[in-house]
Amino acid sequence: MASVSSATAAGPVRVSSLGAAPGEGRVIGPVEGQLRLVGPGLGVLRIAPGSAEVAVLMAALDPPVAAPPRSRAAVGVEVVVEGWRFELEVEDAARASLRDRASRERGGKGHGGATELRAIIPGRIVAVAVAPGDNVVPGQQLLVIEAMKMQNELRAPRAGVIARVIVGPGQTVDLGDLLVEIG
Amino acid sequence: MRATGKPRRPGSRTSLHKDTPAPPFVRVLVANRGEIALRIIRACRDLQMESVAVYSDADASAAHVRAADDAVRLGPAPPAESYLRMDAIVRAAQETGSDAIHPGYGFLAERAAFARMVEGAGIAFVGPSSGVIAALGDKLAARRAALAAEVPVVPGTLEPAALQPDRIDGLLREAASIGFPLLVKAAAGGGGRGMRRVERAEDLPSALAAAEAEATSAFGDGAVYLEREIRPARHIEVQLLGDRYGKVVAIGERDCSIQRRHQKLIEESPAPGLTRDERLTVHDLAVRAARSVGLTNAATAEFLYTGKGRFYFLEVNARLQVEHGITELVTGLDLVAEQFRLAAGRPLSEAAVRAAENAATSIGHAIEVRLSAEDPSGDFVPAPGRVGRWRMPAGPGIRVDTAAEAGDRVPPDYDPLLAKVMAHGADRSTALARLIRALDEVEVTGIQTTLPFHRAALRHPCFHAGDVSTDWVADRWDGPAERRRWQPLAELAAALAAIETPPGAPQSVSTTPEKGSGRAAEPRGWRRTALEAGVERWPR
Numbered sequence: 225m226a227s228v229s230s231a232t233a234a235g236p237v238r239v240s241s242l243g244a245a246p247g248e249g250r251v252i253g254p255v256e257g258q259l260r261l262v263g264p265g266l267g268v269l270r271i272a273p274g275s276a277e278v279a280v281l282m283a284a285l286d287p288p289v290a291a292p293p294r295s296r297a298a299v300g301v302e303v304v305v306e307g308w309r310f311e312l313e314v315e316d317a318a319r320a321s322l323r324d325r326a327s328r329e330r331g332g333k334g335h336g337g338a339t340e341l342r343a344i345i346p347g348r349i350v351a352v353a354v355a356p357g358d359n360v361v362p363g364q365q366l367l368v369i370e371a372m373k374m375q376n377e378l379r380a381p382r383a384g385v386i387a388r389v390i391v392g393p394g395q396t397v398d399l400g401d402l403l404v405e406i407g
Numbered sequence: 408m409r410a411t412g413k414p415r416r417p418g419s420r421t422s423l424h425k426d427t428p429a430p431p432f433v434r435v436l437v438a439n440r441g442e443i444a445l446r447i448i449r450a451c452r453d454l455q456m457e458s459v460a461v462y463s464d465a466d467a468s469a470a471h472v473r474a475a476d477d478a479v480r481l482g483p484a485p486p487a488e489s490y491l492r493m494d495a496i497v498r499a500a501q502e503t504g505s506d507a508i509h510p511g512y513g514f515l516a517e518r519a520a521f522a523r524m525v526e527g528a529g530i531a532f533v534g535p536s537s538g539v540i541a542a543l544g545d546k547l548a549a550r551r552a553a554l555a556a557e558v559p560v561v562p563g564t565l566e567p568a569a570l571q572p573d574r575i576d577g578l579l580r581e582a583a584s585i586g587f588p589l590l591v592k593a594a595a596g597g598g599g600r601g602m603r604r605v606e607r608a609e610d611l612p613s614a615l616a617a618a619e620a621e622a623t624s625a626f627g628d629g630a631v632y633l634e635r636e637i638r639p640a641r642h643i644e645v646q647l648l649g650d651r652y653g654k655v656v657a658i659g660e661r662d663c664s665i666q667r668r669h670q671k672l673i674e675e676s677p678a679p680g681l682t683r684d685e686r687l688t689v690h691d692l693a694v695r696a697a698r699s700v701g702l703t704n705a706a707t708a709e710f711l712y713t714g715k716g717r718f719y720f721l722e723v724n725a726r727l728q729v730e731h732g733i734t735e736l737v738t739g740l741d742l743v744a745e746q747f748r749l750a751a752g753r754p755l756s757e758a759a760v761r762a763a764e765n766a767a768t769s770i771g772h773a774i775e776v777r778l779s780a781e782d783p784s785g786d787f788v789p790a791p792g793r794v795g796r797w798r799m800p801a802g803p804g805i806r807v808d809t810a811a812e813a814g815d816r817v818p819p820d821y822d823p824l825l826a827k828v829m830a831h832g833a834d835r836s837t838a839l840a841r842l843i844r845a846l847d848e849v850e851v852t853g854i855q856t857t858l859p860f861h862r863a864a865l866r867h868p869c870f871h872a873g874d875v876s877t878d879w880v881a882d883r884w885d886g887p888a889e890r891r892r893w894q895p896l897a898e899l900a901a902a903l904a905a906i907e908t909p910p911g912a913p914q915s916v917s918t919t920p921e922k923g924s925g926r927a928a929e930p931r932g933w934r935r936t937a938l939e940a941g942v943e944r945w946p947r
Contacts, residue, residue: 237905239898239901239902250898252898252899252902255903257903258903259900259903265852269896269903271896280896280900281850281852282900282901282904283796299905301900301905302852302853303901304852305893305896305900306859306893307858307859308784308855308889308890308894309854309855310894310897312897312898314902314904314905345789345790345791345819347819348485350620351620370624371791372791372819372820374621374668374789375617375620375621376788399792
């Protein structure tokens with residue numbers, strides 16, 4: 225695991241999914257368990273002395289693929305357990321809650337909460353059904369992304385007015401690319 | 408356009424023994440990518456034939472390009488600009504002196520116009536003739552042909568259901584007589600593409616429009632038709648081979664009931680639980696449907712089975728099937744090699760005839776899972792990305808067909824299939840045990856795959872009992888819950904990895920909470936969290 229650097233102090237940590245909303249995640253402390261590294265990126269996890277072991281695959285997420293890290297102090301780790309892949313961020317719990325408080329105070333008098341819709345899969349835009357200024361209702365189709373020959377419809381998560389349409393038909397988008405903004 | 412390729416191996420076409428029959432062809436262009444291109448190139452080498460790969464820019468350094476004797480670039484990544492360019496592929500075959508083109512599955516495999524163009528260029532098309540593809544590849548024509556041969560078909564329309572203003576009322580009447588829910592299917596379709604499920608009449612027009620658009624994009628043909636949805640049912644298909652002398656045989660059947668979005672996830676051969684009579688019945692129906700259109704080369708007839716000997720014809724896929732490998736394991740045949748010999752005009756091989764005679768009493772059992780870049784906790788949506796670690800299983804009774812490698816980018820432009828993991832054994836339980844063991848050996852990072860689904864499905868008591876249906880995934884798979892079970896362990900591993908750990912040194916990590924730190928939530932012990940999450944089964 226030489227590739228995973230340690231930026232957190234020993235102590236309670238908060239683990240959150242990469243790209244999760246601020247304040248989400250779980251605080252773990254004390255961090256009990258044993259992680260034996262048996263090869264590059266391959267660990268054996270034991271949650272308590274004498275318990276069964278679980279094989280885990282790990283890799284550093286650097287740079288994180290879907291979103292910039294929320295904090296320089298956070299470590300991005302990819303963990304695969306039983307075939308399930310998790311992209312996680314680990315940071316010092318105290319520092320994380322301090323930052324949350326700061327961002328809450330900033331957010332109080334901030335912007336009016338535009339909803340940014342991002343690509344959840346990479347692919348090609350085949351149709352755009354809305355234009356800036358359009359009123360949309362929840363569930364209304366906004367655009368269609370084709371990936372691996374399947375057409376995936378992106379629908380409005382809430383009612384609102386389209387503020388921006390960032391992409392056009394024929395354009396290739398990557399995971400996490402901004403597509404549409406609902407005001 | 409032509410890649411430099413590798414130098415021809417001197418004497419690579421020399422027969423190993425003087426008794427070895429001449430290779431069916433000199434040089435074969437493989438008009439596909441991924442695992443199937445590699446599979447076909449291997450058959451070429453086994454038969455002492457040279458192979459020519461084609462590739463898009465996304466695949467310039469892919470395994471199939473490196474494996475072939477020569478390689479020709481087709482264009483940018485989108486299929487329409489590369490693997491679907493019929494003229495460019497035929498030209499590549501001519502320029503490389505190829506005397507045969509194998510289309511694999513997908514892409515141009517069932518495009519009659521392509522087969523016609525290949526035939527017209529004086530090159531052998533390794534598959535049914537263009538005329539047969541037109542008759543079988545058009546699912547509507549195939550339904551009509553099957554009915555004419557007295558093979559029962561799934562109730563539905565026999566003509567295209569075109570979305571035209573003056574036809575809406577007629578379509579709605581037809582739909583009502585078929586009954587809801589029904590399926591809108593692409594006449595040129597397959598693999599669930601261009602397909603929509605419709606529960607209510609008012610949703611029919613939008614479903615028709617969506618299916619037409621997807622079918623046009625995927626196949627270049629927007630014709631769709633309506634078919635009753637038969638549920639629950641098992642999906643059973645019959646492998647067919649035919650020569651130019653009118654002989655068509657069935658080489659056993661496969662059960663492909665475990666599907667998601669009409670895409671197969673697990674396949675096995677023979678179909679579990681069928682009586683010998685039922686197997687003979689479905690083999691006979693398949694041969695009848697195929698013979699009615701004069702099938703040559705290889706094809707697969709698909710049926711829905713609702714029990715008690717009732718089979719409903721779905722369609723014939725006029726090509727090599729993704730899951731052909733399990734039939735190979737059970738019969739000992741090399742179906743791709745058989746295709747080459749048949750395409751060269753040879754009669755059905757003795758081995759194929761023998762396999763057909765024993766098709767209802769086969770010995771041994773094979774099961775396959777399709778490992779795909781899809782998220783089984785998110786409705787199996789494609790999950791392209793870059794492969795990190797890539798370790799495939801091996802050992803007794805295991806065959807893995809793949810072209811993926813560590814560091815590969817899985818492009819969003821193509822089918823998400825990464826690997827076909829197959830297990831063979833003397834009986835079903837042996838094959839199953841081997842496949843479960845094999846999947847425990849799989850290690851993939853960087854992309855989410857369908858591995859967790861396969862591990863869970865193969866361990867499910869219903870699967871062990873052979874109790875499978877096309878509703879299996881919807882009824883018995885809760886992907887989000889399965890994923891949640893493992894989240895606490897993943898988080899613990901991440902926390903332990905992030906806390907100072909000297910690299911490589913086996914050591915215990917244990918920390919205690921700081922006093923008085925302003926924590927957002929009450930921390931909990933990890934053992935308790937993991938146990939409460941229901942983590943009881945440990946892979947090792």
